[in-house]
Amino acid sequence: MQFSVSDLVQIILSGVAMGSIYALMALGFTIIYNALRLINFAQGDMFMLGATFGLTLFVMWRLPFSVAFLLAGLGVAVVGMIIERTVFRPLRRYPVLNLIIATIGISITLRALALIIWGSQALLFPPVFGDKPITVGKLVLMPHYLWIIGIAVVVIALLQAFFTLTLPGKAMRATAQNRDAAALMGINVFRMDSLASAISAGLGGFGGVLIAPVFFVTTEMGALAGLKGFAAAVLGGFGTIPGAIVGGLVLGVSESLAASVVSAYRDAVAFVILIAVLLWRPGGIMGRKTR
């Protein structure tokens, strides 16, 4: 098989774009894990809700895409906050396994509700980022990949600024590091749980509404996205923010490269890479070298 430079750039660009989406998902897993020591099996459904909310706001209510994008992400963040208040908080005094099982229940419930609202048909989201390729010299680039990467970079940069520059962001990190000590600083640690759940869900939601104009929207679309996001988080080093970003990008690019050779196995490739990396580095790429 023969690739031109332009082909290769295309493949890497689409890999980085998908990788940015995986990174958003992986960050969602990471942030809620750090707050609640919880693997949230409903994270994929936040992605689905982002896409379906976006669809309703943009296609049915005819809001500008930028507004639909923001409202969809914020709407999913509110869903995350409601889940924390109604499910995670009451279950906190039980073993964490109970909570993890509960997230499976949340996932099933959300999919059933989504099916009632949006139906079982795959829905088309108009190509808001334009579907005509742009040419830069000899390179032919799809604009939606550039948009996805650009927006994801902004979202991640804002998240990073929140964690390192603002008092609530520092308080959230402190609570993740030492919950009792954080409480002794006067931090309302339950409010931090709520915020963590909202941010995690919102990141999933932004991922979903970003990808919606590229793929079809279905109520089941969260399942694979959730798995890939989780794989990316593990790949990078579970529980760390840089790990989630690196894991997402590595997964996206290697998947894209592999798919260009054997397109039928695109999704299997992700998990082969995951297993191979974990055999080589059990703590993930950026993980601590323990165990």
Next chain:
Amino acid sequence: MLEVKGVECFYGNINVLKGVSFRVDKGEIVALIGANGAGKTTTLRAISGLVRVAKGEVVYEGRSITNHPPYAIVARGIVHVPEGRQVFQELSVEDNLILGAYTVKDAAAKRETLRQVYERFPRLKERRRQMAGTLSGGEQQMLAIGRALMSRPRLLLLDEPSMGLAPILVREVFSIIEEISKTGTTILLVEQNARMALKLADRAYVLRTGSIVLSGSGREVAANPEVREAYLAE
């Protein structure tokens, strides 16, 4: 200022505090001593809202704070420096201090307190950009105390501040406690180092398996034959 009245606490169904009563008056240094496992840490956690009080009452400045959430108790001016320092390892020294002032809204007051804490602990200023986890044990203890001072507490609960420190640092910690007390902060001090704690304290209580068994001025308690045998190892 603080009155603990017949407080009982449980871990699961193990009764670790069996009706603890004592009081701390404004401006005092009160020492709470006792063997390992006596319930000293649990007593402080009950005051600061980290463990549930099953029975009894904690009264602060005339009002009950029993089972109030920790953030509400901090807001009332009670700050607890936990056993083993518990600084935020992966945050910078300065961020640890800033979080100590989490309940303080006035930015100018915050800056001024930070300046004062740095003045008192110049080592912390030198290392303010470093991760707290990279500090030595003594420095982490200074940070834990400095962090607590950031909200200008009226009552400071100190849980074994000298634990695991070299003798010279132990003396430094005790002299810092004395200084803090002189600025008008009331102190409840839990210590394994009974000798130094009793020397510093205005009054002291001895806790044994979840009950107060002895109380008096620091000197009286230190002179008690049982205390001398059990805690001062003479």
